[in-house]
Amino acid sequence: MLPKVNQTMFIQTLHASREADAEHADTFRSRIADVTSDSFLIEIPMDEKSGKYHRSQMGEPYRITYYTPEGVKHQFATEVVGFRKDTVALVEIRKPSPEDVTREQRRSFLRVEAQLELAVRIGEKLRFVALTEDVGGGGVSFRCERKWPIVPQTMLSCWLLVPYRSGSVTHAQFEGEVIRVKEVEPRHLAVMMRFKEISEAEQQKVIRFCFERQLDFRKD
The missing domain is CATH 2.30.110.10 (Electron Transport, Fmn-binding Protein; Chain A)
Structure with missing residues (x-):
C-alpha cells in the first residue's frame, strides 16, 4: 500500500x-x-x-x-x-x-512507556484525569482510582495530551474500548484500552510521539 x-x-x-x-x-x-x-x-x-x-x-x-x-x-x-x-x-x-x-507481516504499532495526561469521560457525566503507563498506535494503558465504574468492554471518550521533542504540544481525541482491567493497588486499577474510533490524523499524532520516543530511547 x-x-x-x-x-x-x-x-x-x-x-x-x-x-x-x-x-x-x-x-x-x-x-x-x-x-x-x-x-x-x-x-x-x-x-x-x-x-x-x-x-x-x-x-x-x-x-x-x-x-x-x-x-x-x-x-x-x-x-x-x-x-x-x-x-x-x-x-x-x-x-x-x-x-x-x-x-511487516503483522500489525506493528509502536508501543512505548510514557506518562501522559489522559482526560477520560464515561457516558455524559463522569469525567476524570489519569496518567498513561504506555502509549501505542493501537491504544493506551493507564491507571485510575478504583471508584470509577470501568470494566471490560466499557467505552471511554478520551483526550490524550501529546508532547513532541520540538516542545510543541497537541491533543489526540478518540473513543476507546476497555480490553482488560486489573487491580494493582487497594485503591487503583490498571486499564488496558484499544482505539475503537479514531481518525487517521489523530492516530498519526500518537504514532509520531511513539516514533520520537523510540528514537530517544535508542540514543540513551
Missing part, C-alpha cells in the same frame, strides 16, 4: 556507505503534499528535536518509514529527484513500485 496525500513520513538520510548504520542515521519528519504518476511531493523534512529543516540535495538517498491506519509498518528506499515551489517549497522524491515497499 503506497502512502497517500497528508501521510506522515519518517525519513532517514542515508548514504551508500552508511547503509549498515541505518539505526543511527538522522531522522526527520515530513508529510506528503501531492502525488504524481511517478513521484511524491513532500514538505521539507524537519528535525523535530532541533526544529531545523533538512537541506535536501538532488540525488540524495532517503529511507522512508510510514504506518497505515491499521498499524502496519512500511518502508522503502528512494531519492530526491527535484524541487517544486508551490504555496510552500516542496521536495520531489521518486515513487517506488509497490513491490519495492517492504511491510
Whole structure:
C-alpha cells in the first residue's frame, strides 16, 4: 500500500556507505503534499528535536518509514529527484513500485512507556484525569482510582495530551474500548484500552510521539 496525500513520513538520510548504520542515521519528519504518476511531493523534512529543516540535495538517498491506519509498518528506499515551489517549497522524491515497499507481516504499532495526561469521560457525566503507563498506535494503558465504574468492554471518550521533542504540544481525541482491567493497588486499577474510533490524523499524532520516543530511547 503506497502512502497517500497528508501521510506522515519518517525519513532517514542515508548514504551508500552508511547503509549498515541505518539505526543511527538522522531522522526527520515530513508529510506528503501531492502525488504524481511517478513521484511524491513532500514538505521539507524537519528535525523535530532541533526544529531545523533538512537541506535536501538532488540525488540524495532517503529511507522512508510510514504506518497505515491499521498499524502496519512500511518502508522503502528512494531519492530526491527535484524541487517544486508551490504555496510552500516542496521536495520531489521518486515513487517506488509497490513491490519495492517492504511491510511487516503483522500489525506493528509502536508501543512505548510514557506518562501522559489522559482526560477520560464515561457516558455524559463522569469525567476524570489519569496518567498513561504506555502509549501505542493501537491504544493506551493507564491507571485510575478504583471508584470509577470501568470494566471490560466499557467505552471511554478520551483526550490524550501529546508532547513532541520540538516542545510543541497537541491533543489526540478518540473513543476507546476497555480490553482488560486489573487491580494493582487497594485503591487503583490498571486499564488496558484499544482505539475503537479514531481518525487517521489523530492516530498519526500518537504514532509520531511513539516514533520520537523510540528514537530517544535508542540514543540513551
